[in-house]
Amino acid sequence: MSGSDLAPFVAAVLKDSTMHEMINEIDVLQSKLTDRDNKRLLVEVTGQHGSPIYYEESLKNIKQFGDDEIVLGFDNDGSSDGFPFSSLDKIEIRLGGVVVQRFNIDDLDIHFEDDLYDEENQMETILLDINRRHLYGPIVCVDARIKPLPLGLRQGHTGDEMLLTDFFELVADENNELAPQTFIIKALFFDEKDIAGVPDLPV
Structure with a gap:
């Protein structure tokens, strides 16, 4: 068989090899783009300067x-260790690695959901509303x-809502600052x- 007879076969092999290389390069590029998008849409709840990371979830999972x-809900059943409530003013909310919000305890109201109180774990469900939002994020x-909610502040004793600073004062008095x-x-x-x-975003 002459060289001219082999030429079409060699060309076909080279073409297949080139196609495989191109497909692999496209897959690698697509993976990098996906990783970049995942990082860009990642919401993290962290300590100061991004550490430690307490919670993280993608904005892809938001709901109207x-x-x-x-x-944006976080994938935990309440078993997370969380962080000390009194350190809330040191918490950072990050989107794509960039800080988009911090909390000022002087501008927060705490609402108690007494009907969701967990007696066994002394755990209260609450909502924190942010006042003067234009100053934050x-x-x-x-x-x-x-948790734990002090004995004197348990279900039926907290009232509907109060300033967060007032709550911290009550907790300090009740616990003598021993049980954060x-x-x-x-x-x-x-x-x-x-x-x-x-x-x-999906909405």
Whole structure:
């Protein structure tokens, strides 16, 4: 068989090899793009300067809530260790690695959901509403749990709502500052218009 007879076979082999290389390169590029998008849409609840990371979830998993809010739930059943409630002002909310919100305890109201009180674990479900939102970021409310609730502040004794600073004063008096509360985040509520510019959101 002459060289000219082999030429078509060699060309076919080279073509197949080139196609495989191109497909592999496309797969690698697609993987990098997916990783980049995942990082860009990642919401993290962290300590100062990004460490430690307490919670993380993708904005791909947000859901519509009412007419102008969206909610991002965290995949925990309340078993998360959480963090000390009194350290809330040191917590950072990050989107794509960038800090988008911090909490000022002077501008937070705490609402008690007494009908969801967990007597066995002394755990209260609460909502934190953020006042003067224009000073902070896209989050309007935090759905969370705190534990343990001091004896004098348990179900039926807390009232409906109060300033968070007032709650901290009551807890300090009740506990003599010996038993800090653990804060466990269940979900973050965002003002939809404040993150409307983020591409690829499902709502």
